[in-house]
Amino acid sequence: xxMEDRPIDEQAxxxxxxxxxxxxxxxxxxxxxxxADAAHAKAFERMTMLDDMLPELIPAEPSPLRIVxxxxxxxxxxxxxxxxxxxxxVALTGLSFLSLQYLPYSVETGAGERQIVALRDGSTIELxxxxxxxxxxxxxxxxxxxxxxxxxxxxxNAHDPFIVEVGNAVVKDAGTVFNIVRHxxxxxVGVSEGLVIYNPEKERVALKPGQALxxxxxxxxxxxxxxxxxxxxGWRRNQLTYDAASMDRVAADxxxxxxxxxxxxxxxxxxxxxxxxxxxxxxxxxxxxxxPVLGVGVRRTENGWIxxxxxxASR
Numbered sequence: 001x002x003m004e005d006r007p008i009d010e011q012a013x014x015x016x017x018x019x020x021x022x023x024x025x026x027x028x029x030x031x032x033x034x035x036a037d038a039a040h041a042k043a044f045e046r047m048t049m050l051d052d053m054l055p056e057l058i059p060a061e062p063s064p065l066r067i068v069x070x071x072x073x074x075x076x077x078x079x080x081x082x083x084x085x086x087x088x089x090v091a092l093t094g095l096s097f098l099s100l101q102y103l104p105y106s107v108e109t110g111a112g113e114r115q116i117v118a119l120r121d122g123s124t125i126e127l128x129x130x131x132x133x134x135x136x137x138x139x140x141x142x143x144x145x146x147x148x149x150x151x152x153x154x155x156x157n158a159h160d161p162f163i164v165e166v167g168n169a170v171v172k173d174a175g176t177v178f179n180i181v182r183h184x185x186x187x188x189v190g191v192s193e194g195l196v197i198y199n200p201e202k203e204r205v206a207l208k209p210g211q212a213l214x215x216x217x218x219x220x221x222x223x224x225x226x227x228x229x230x231x232x233x234g235w236r237r238n239q240l241t242y243d244a245a246s247m248d249r250v251a252a253d254x255x256x257x258x259x260x261x262x263x264x265x266x267x268x269x270x271x272x273x274x275x276x277x278x279x280x281x282x283x284x285x286x287x288x289x290x291x292p293v294l295g296v297g298v299r300r301t302e303n304g305w306i307x308x309x310x311x312x313a314s315r
Contacts, residue, residue, distance in 0.1 A: 012043035019116070027236075034118050044118040108132040109148070112259020114236075122155040123162060128235050129256035149181045149256060151233035156194070167217045172197040178207075179233045183252050185217040192232035198222070212243070231276070238279040247271040247296060251307055254290075258283045261304030268296050268309050 015033060018024055034041050109115050111130040118124050119140040127133060131148025141157070144165040154162040156175025164171040166180055166187050176194030180187065189198060190212035198205040198213055205213055205222055212227040231241035240253050248269040255262045257279045264271075273294055280286040287305050291298035296307045 008037075008039050008043045009046075012040070012047050015044065016047040030116070031124070034116075034124060035122070038120075038122045041118040041122045041124070042120050045120055104134055104136050106132060106134045106146075110259070111255055111261075112257070121157070124153045126151040126153075126233070126236065129259060131256070145180055145182050147182050149179065149235060149253070151177070151179045151236065153177050154194075167215075169199045169215065169217075170201070172200045177232070181249075181253075183249050186214065186249070187216075188212065188214045188249075190227045190232040192229040234276075235279075240277045240279060242273050242275060242277075244272045244274055247273060247294065247307055250277075250294065254279070254287070255304075258286070260287075261301075262287065262307070263304070264296075264307045265309065268307055271295065 011033070015030055018026070019030060034044060107115060107117050107125075107127060109127050109129055109131050113129050115127045116124060117127065117133075117135070119135075121140045123140070125133065125143065128149035128151075131150055132146040133148075133150055134144040134146060136142050141160050141162045142165075143152075143163070152162070152164065152173070154173045154176050156173075158174075162173040162176075164173075164180060166182050167185065169187060171178070171180060171189055174195040174197070176191060176196050178189060178191045178194075178196050180189050189196065189207060191207045191209055193209055196207050198207065198215070203222055205224065207213060207224075209229050210226055212225055212232075214223040214225070225243050227243060228241065231239070234241050235253070235257060238257065240250075240257070242250065246269060247264040250273055251262045251264040251269075254260075254277075260283050275293070277290060277293070287298055291307060294307065297309065299306045299308050
């Protein structure tokens, strides 16, 4: 039986299990399936809601709903294991979720991991590595990005705008594809489609496709700049594009993408970099070859690497 002829819940289970595999690369087909029918997104979300419940049933393995990036260590599951997970999902989908409707829940990825969250309204949120976002089951049009990076593909609803809380600010959409990075106390928003309003009750900065902003909780003022629309969410294609970004931010992004600890020393953390970095799977080779392009040196540590100045690299 072809997948499209199977009940939607079975299709959602199949997509959940497939996307759990480390070598899964059929992102385009998954996105098309999610966008084809709002019922698909709802079914996929139900599988996501089981993320915290399955470990109690199958405690020997990590959550089957986490999508692991290609650069993360591969972990194969046996067909027997997959069958157990599928059976658990089928059993659990028969439960009532009414008692869970009003509870907020968090979705979190580790460094080097990625995950897609499908919301009931058909919107999707794609999480980069080392990212945490809090959602509300009772309100699929609201999210809070606590840290990391996420790409939002939002279904337009003029009467119910999608709201993202980030730091002490609010990002309000108007039917949009946009990317938000939260690093420390700083926030960066880039737009590839539609329109977003940054802090609609205060600064009310409107961002159109090809525009971005950078803001810091500790400072007054917002910096706006141009960004290629193709670069918004470029991390999904392992491309990181910057416009005068601090070396501290670049190091954090590399850590998220590579799943390794990369930091910037005090000497270089405020240096600025403009350009595009193509992330490669061989982390050791990538870091050592990329450091000169960034204009810094690199020093290996027990836990990863430190981006340093020329004098520091020789120590």
